[in-house]
Amino acid sequence: MKKLILASVFTFVGFTAFAQPSETAVEETVIVSATQDGFSEIEMSELPEAVATAVSTSYPSATIDKVYVNDQKQYKIDVSLEGGTTGTLYADENGNWIEM
Template sequence: MKKFFITTVFALGTLTAFAQEEATAVEENATEAVAQDDFSEVAAEELPEAVTAAVSKNYPTASIDKAYVNEAKQYKLEVSLEDGTAGTLYADENGNWIEM
């Protein structure tokens, strides 16, 4: 019985580790898909309403300094906040955030 319990613990531990590695690989592939696409600069006025609404909703003090788009209709936004901090956000054409 003791051997069965130890074997079960090792089996579950191995499966958990494999699942974590698989999830990390999927996230890295998604990040690479965005990072590999070339972005072209566009005017902030040309951004879809969904993207500007997402910025206004989630970052009410942010202003969009520069905007870029790639062929997959993913948007790279360089924004700055009123407190002086700046950053880059990525969104799809529907205003959904893309994790980088």
């Protein structure tokens, strides 16, 4: 009789353990703006014409890969050359090269 009562108790405890309400996982999407050294990435269309002209004049074989801007309207330009060499150029909004 004791075994029957213990088996009933264990069965009841086992069923109540599985009767717990399940939690629904909610995924949240967060959009993060990439910021490097105070520079935020921008679209190529936002690059001033003076800066694009300065790059094409000084580095005719360069291809602009990414463009970043900071609060002082200074532009960080990641470029790649024909030979596979990559580099970073810095210019102000008027297309003048600056040292960083």
